[in-house]
Amino acid sequence: MPHQRTMPGAIVLGSDFKALGIVRSLGRRGIPCIVIDNHPRSAWFSRYVVRRLRWHGPMEGQAFLSFLLSAGKKLHLEGWLLIPAQDEVVELVAHNTTQLANIYQLVTQAWDVIQWALDKRLTYQMAQEVGVAYPRTWYPANEDELATLGISFPAIIKPAISTHLQYATRLKALPAQTLEELRIQYRFAATILCQAEIMVQEVIPGSGATQFSVAAYCKEGESILSMTARRTRQYPIDYGLGSSFVEAIEIPALFAPAEQLLRFMRVTGMVEVEFKHDLRDNQYKLLDINVRPWGWHTLCIACGLDFPAIHYRDMQGYAPVPIKPHYDHHWIRCLTDVPAGWQEIRAGITSPRAYLRSLLGKTVFSVFAWSDPLPALGDGVIALSRVMQGVLHKRGGR
DSSP: OOSSSOOOOEEEEOOSHHHHHHHHHHHTTTOOEEEEESSOOGGGGOTTEEEEEEOOSOSOHHHHHHHHHHHHHHTTOTTOEEEEOSHHHHHHHHHTHHHHTTTSEESSOOHHHHHHHHOHHHHHHHHHHHTOOOOOEEOOSSGGGGGTTTOOSSEEEEESSHHHHHHHHSOSOEEESSHHHHHHHHHHHHTTSOGGGEEEEEOOOOOGGGEEEEEEEEETTEEEEEEEEEEEEEESSSSOSEEEEEEEOOOGGGHHHHHHHHHHHTOOEEEEEEEEEETTTTEEEEEEEESSOOTTHHHHHHTTOOHHHHHHHHHTTOOOOOOOOOOOOEEEOHHHHHHHHHHHHHTTSSOHHHHHHHTOSSEEESSOOTTSOHHHHHHHHHHHHHHHHHHHHHHHTO
16 A cells, blocks of 8 residues: 555444454554444454444444444544444444445445345345345244245244344244244244244255355445355354354355345445255255355455455555455354354264364464454453353342
């Protein structure tokens, strides 16, 4: 980057390991990074963070928006990039681009683009319109309709807006093996979600070895740089909150359907498109789309595609250059992959030897780095405190 101009910093909204990957990518290039979060996590402790702003409350709604607008003016952050690392903040920014763009450079587009990824009802509508396969999905208007829709089992209840269930229950989906179980899960979901957000979806058989992603950097819907990966393990293993072990594997058949979706959205920036390979009909079926840095985006960096830096440079007028990724690394989040591996061993999906063998080779850690060691220590302390809180909560409930 040329030295004759001052390059703006970046404000990262969130401080988990996704955010850590962003601040390391930019910080190593001398770009100052500020982190804002309501629950300090690994990125909070990074040597590349020049300032930490603690927010007390949900990172959504008018109060948080006012905080962002006020902080930008008070701290003279005009022209800095605003980078959400969590879905609810992506939604907040997308709904308020006009106000926020008066202060910040936004990596997030307006809601008319972002809605196609964050609202699963629209995601699957888009897939149907462009001819991309996706799991059979039903949209019951009420509990009584569950018996009339011809739902096949096993099935899951899946929220249209994923964070609404995830933050309330620490679950992404509610499984059901029978109609009666589905009724019970529906009633539970209705205490958390509005009925219009409750979807029922078929379960595609297969372990994490059948789950894949396309990671891309896009301009107005055109995929400029991309690679594929297999999300081999997740935790919990059935309907994981996130991937725990991801391998860089080239799957050429995934690029075309992903590009169809991205072109429909006309999205710009970092995007992950998630698929699952349905062995019953040999189709890759769309699961989700993430329009923010995804959990394993640092694997892409190791493979030659440093998406946060690419996006930053592009916003400063430096167009991306062609890069061919190399598929020779895997990514691991140790805190969740060890229990995921144990669950797979107990379920007969893998063996202890096979699990250990999967860890061989070039490894990218979600948090640990010798050059920036404090986030790993902070991550461990936070994980331990959560375990202790859970133990105390259980004891208090007796």
